[in-house]
Amino acid sequence: NAGVTQTPKFRILKIGQSMTLQCTQDMNHNYMYWYRQDPGMGLKLIYYSVGAGITDKGEVPNGYNVSRSTTEDFPLRLELAAPSQTSVYFCASSPRLWGSEKLFFGSGTQLSVL
């Protein structure tokens, strides 16, 4: 059972470039989340989804977009990369809403914008 899989693991972007961070889970979880983690800080929620076709903003959504066409996949899109988006990005999933259930995390994508 693979759990939550993120790709790529590392990426360097130039300012203004675009990219998509991929996330897929094989646990048939309805709920999926994207977090970013800056050095020495806790996780901040970017976007989340409660099911296929339904997404909503978290704390720090500016500069990002998401889609959820299937239960398994929840890609995160950066349209115009900025240095402020240098961070480690984590995708997570849960069978029920996070407030009542633990989250399963992927191994992260380390992104640098130069």
Place this chain on the structure above:
Amino acid sequence: GESVGLHLPTLSVQEGDNSIINCAYSNSASDYFIWYKQESGKGPQFIIDIRSNMDKRQGQRVTVLLNKTVKHLSLQIAATQPGDSAVYFCAENPSQGGKLIFGQGTELSVKP
């Protein structure tokens, strides 16, 4: 605003000793709390959780204590091992169906 904070950003313990990692939360209505462990280069991994109707919960070598009176959460690790070296995060759910709020994290270093 709401916050989840950790008293100590770093903690160094001797192998075999017990470790205690503390966490303060600000919302008295929070009803669910989780501890995560994050090893270097990896995603957070669930350790243990506790609901507000409990004050103690035990797992394998770990115990979480919840003191609602002073809004304090702690994680106790018995017989700490080198493999326990990691950053430990607490998280709280401030309301039913609300969004988990993560703390800053405490780095635990285990000396052999």
